[in-house]
Amino acid sequence: MAEQIEFDQAHQTLQEVSEALENGRFVYVRRQLQDMEPEDIAHLLEASPRKSRDVLWQLTDPEDYGEILDELNEDVKDNLVSKMAPEKLAEATEGMDTDDVAYVLRSLPDDVSREVLSQMDTADRQRVETALSYPEDSAGGIMNTDVITIRGDVDVDVVLRYLRMRGELPEATDALYVIDEESMLIGHLSLSTILTTQPDVKVIDVMDDADEAIHVETSDSDVASLFERRDWVSAPVVDSDHHLVGRITIDDVVDIIREDAEHSMMSMAGMDDDEDTFAPVVKSARRRSVWLGANVLAALAAASVSNMFEATLEQMAAIAVLMTIVPSMGGVAGNQTVALVIRGLALGHIGDSNKRELLLKEAAIGFLNGILWALIIGGIVVAWKGNWMLGGIISAAMLTNLLVAGIAGVTIPIFLKKLNIDPALAGGMALTTITDVIGLSVFLGLATVLLT
Amino acid sequence: MAEQIEFDQAHQTLQEVSEALENGRFVYVRRQLQDMEPEDIAHLLEASPRKSRDVLWQLTDPEDYGEILDELNEDVKDNLVSKMAPEKLAEATEGMDTDDVAYVLRSLPDDVSREVLSQMDTADRQRVETALSYPEDSAGGIMNTDVITIRGDVDVDVVLRYLRMRGELPEATDALYVIDEESMLIGHLSLSTILTTQPDVKVIDVMDDADEAIHVETSDSDVASLFERRDWVSAPVVDSDHHLVGRITIDDVVDIIREDAEHSMMSMAGMDDDEDTFAPVVKSARRRSVWLGANVLAALAAASVSNMFEATLEQMAAIAVLMTIVPSMGGVAGNQTVALVIRGLALGHIGDSNKRELLLKEAAIGFLNGILWALIIGGIVVAWKGNWMLGGIISAAMLTNLLVAGIAGVTIPIFLKKLNIDPALAGGMALTTITDVIGLSVFLGLATVLLT
Numbered sequence A, B: 001m002a003e004q005i006e007f008d009q010a011h012q013t014l015q016e017v018s019e020a021l022e023n024g025r026f027v028y029v030r031r032q033l034q035d036m037e038p039e040d041i042a043h044l045l046e047a048s049p050r051k052s053r054d055v056l057w058q059l060t061d062p063e064d065y066g067e068i069l070d071e072l073n074e075d076v077k078d079n080l081v082s083k084m085a086p087e088k089l090a091e092a093t094e095g096m097d098t099d100d101v102a103y104v105l106r107s108l109p110d111d112v113s114r115e116v117l118s119q120m121d122t123a124d125r126q127r128v129e130t131a132l133s134y135p136e137d138s139a140g141g142i143m144n145t146d147v148i149t150i151r152g153d154v155d156v157d158v159v160l161r162y163l164r165m166r167g168e169l170p171e172a173t174d175a176l177y178v179i180d181e182e183s184m185l186i187g188h189l190s191l192s193t194i195l196t197t198q199p200d201v202k203v204i205d206v207m208d209d210a211d212e213a214i215h216v217e218t219s220d221s222d223v224a225s226l227f228e229r230r231d232w233v234s235a236p237v238v239d240s241d242h243h244l245v246g247r248i249t250i251d252d253v254v255d256i257i258r259e260d261a262e263h264s265m266m267s268m269a270g271m272d273d274d275e276d277t278f279a280p281v282v283k284s285a286r287r288r289s290v291w292l293g294a295n296v297l298a299a300l301a302a303a304s305v306s307n308m309f310e311a312t313l314e315q316m317a318a319i320a321v322l323m324t325i326v327p328s329m330g331g332v333a334g335n336q337t338v339a340l341v342i343r344g345l346a347l348g349h350i351g352d353s354n355k356r357e358l359l360l361k362e363a364a365i366g367f368l369n370g371i372l373w374a375l376i377i378g379g380i381v382v383a384w385k386g387n388w389m390l391g392g393i394i395s396a397a398m399l400t401n402l403l404v405a406g407i408a409g410v411t412i413p414i415f416l417k418k419l420n421i422d423p424a425l426a427g428g429m430a431l432t433t434i435t436d437v438i439g440l441s442v443f444l445g446l447a448t449v450l451l452t
Helices: A002-022 A026-035 A038-046 A050-059 A062-071 A074-082 A086-095 A098-106 A110-119 A122-132 A156-166 A191-196 A220-230 A250-268 A281-308 A310-315 A317-322 A325-346 A355-385 A388-418 A423-451 B002-022 B026-034 B038-046 B050-059 B062-071 B074-082 B086-093 B098-106 B110-119 B122-132 B156-166 B191-196 B220-230 B250-268 B281-308 B310-315 B317-322 B325-346 B355-385 B388-418 B423-451
Strands: A149-151 A175-179 A185-190 A234-238 A244-249 B149-151 B175-179 B185-190 B234-238 B244-249
Touching: A002 A026, A002 A038, A002 A050, A026 A050, A038 A050, A038 A062, A038 A074, A038 B220, A050 A074, A062 A074, A062 A086, A062 A098, A074 A098, A086 A098, A086 A110, A086 A122, A098 A110, A098 A122, A110 A122, A156 A191, A156 B191, A175 A191, A175 A244, A185 A191, A185 A234, A191 B156, A191 B191, A220 A234, A220 A250, A220 B038, A220 B250, A244 A250, A250 A325, A250 A423, A250 B220, A250 B250, A250 B325, A281 A310, A281 A423, A281 B317, A281 B325, A281 B355, A310 A317, A310 A423, A310 B317, A317 A355, A317 A388, A317 A423, A317 B281, A317 B310, A317 B317, A325 A355, A325 A388, A325 A423, A325 B250, A325 B281, A355 A388, A355 B281, A388 A423, B002 B026, B002 B038, B002 B050, B026 B050, B038 B050, B038 B062, B038 B074, B050 B074, B062 B074, B062 B086, B062 B098, B074 B098, B086 B098, B086 B110, B098 B110, B098 B122, B110 B122, B156 B191, B175 B191, B175 B244, B185 B191, B185 B234, B220 B234, B220 B250, B244 B250, B250 B325, B250 B423, B281 B310, B281 B423, B310 B317, B310 B423, B317 B355, B317 B388, B317 B423, B325 B355, B325 B388, B325 B423, B355 B388, B388 B423
Parallel strands: A149 A175, B149 B175
Antiparallel strands: A175 A185, A234 A244, B175 B185, B234 B244
């Protein structure tokens, strides 16, 4: 049970460290931190309330700062970095990957970021400035520049001797890149090829060609789906002239995949996916109230609909009692469709060629479930209120609303995407507004015509 | 723009192939499919409505079946496999990874699966039977058995000669595993170490030790978070006696990370994460109606609350018009907290040591946003209905409900997890029921006492 033990240990460490912090046993905590891997310290920091987090950071060996910052959630990283002096930060960057240094600098005020850059050595500074020149969410923003390049006209034996002389390879290196005299990328030579071919073969005869190099301006989500589909461990990045400018490794891609998937989940609930679990109260409250504000408009829209039927509600209170059921069912059914469509859009499964098919399918599902729940709810209402007409009205409204929910659930996210609005963020709220308004209008409208 | 072009091409191919299918140009489609990579055919199948999917599968070269099945979404894979004859399926398994063959067999009826196994050659069958003996969501269920093992007492030069003799390495091989005479794992030797050390060094002197081998019974989610934290490309799997039984590679882990993250998003909307975008209508309708049934109970609970206040609603229809606003805001605010807590639980950030801290923080956010929206909604109601008391009542109900939402948003998912119920699936629905019931009770209760 090697790993089970490791997991239990992680939780136990967390518990022990927090207790030790509360009791002020700082020496003990410092010693614990010295024995931990940087990625485990990062996890401990993310799982700690903000007060303890600052103390833990003080007690951590500054030598590890770079590697820990590499691993932290963005909100937590921003917060710790904002409290560090520029010269400390410049020191920490020595242990970090180029793309992560660029990330940290982007989040700092301009003058601080310039000061940190000025404290770095020339070679490092140039690498970071190159990374800063690309957008954060592009291949250029996530690549590293630690590539090993070789020439195509040498023997594999020369490569072997060069590598032995060079010593340790950069992390996650699974291939060397083959360039010509103008440093254009012409191919790559995997480590396994080097190990399984005869030493007297020329590199150019055993290398793979460079058709699938990633362009430096490709978006990070496109990079992630390429890695996922092609099962790559690393891939070269080229500029428009096909010059090799860097490489992207699977560990950064895994972070993007996780963030993209979390983004959909958090956005659908109206949350920012960078949000730290222990973010400060006022900051969180402010971020979240934007979404609550949008919902106030949706709720007021629904209230305005009910308001038009005030006379009906006055005549028959049972209608008021039942009027929330139809909008609620429509919202739930519509959000099932919205979730399916948002995932389909994110995976690139939905396009012009199949959206009609999808619309028909979801409308049919809405119709089937509409009939089912119209019968059930209608039956319950007749049994409860003893009014056949009221049962018929709620059934008709339910069927209409679930059909509308299926259709709106497909069209709203696709339409939002066309407008370049994030469907994960706005889709659910727009859908709920429509199912609330339609559900209330049909139910209260029919009740007004048929019962009063 | 190498990759941008590739992406546009993928969409264009999809469009072209569907048009060609509609026009019955099967020869053209077959030729197109021959030029595509298996992973791109898998993507095309996933993005195609079911009718076209069956035709496409017929037109695909059966030689590619194995590799395509490896890449498909589970629902789509199950459907295609269920239509294949056992002997065709046995042929297809030759191109597949052991873990994927095991997955496919698990989804088949017992007699079909036995027939497929009997058609496989002995070595393959034994490997698959081993994989089938572990749970699907454990390290044993996702590992492959294509490991290269070496002995520790040989020189690196011997390893080099062995690899050249052996030829091609299994995919994503970044290390060889060092075992002793009882095939216990004692370490691993990375390809980059082989390439950068002198040939006359003994393996045992340069290998990394095997502390972090994964136990075969570790859950797949724990495997994924280990890979994510340690930035591994592959890792050895051992049994309880530390015998090497297989290895897990990053490409399988990436699928797990994506599935786990999708699971949270889809479950929160009451959807199954395996659901194919183009699943058959009746099957989807049945799956989704389970969730709608749960929501009927929630909606009826809310209606029962309103029903207790029928006399009040009869006296004053304005109350019925406004009564949906407070539950709606509570549901949205509470689900923000639920999303944050579900992510925190999934990442292992929330435990006994910090849940009190989190509860206080979310309660404080609920209180702050409660005051803000109590004032705004109260003001709107006074302006709209000209009734100061009604404004005061809705303000009080709003503040109470947002505070309850913050507290319930933290406690419900943690409590569900303790009961071993998936918080992503049940959390949102349980939260909404509570915020509906509390919101309606407080608003209608105060209105009954103060206005009638």
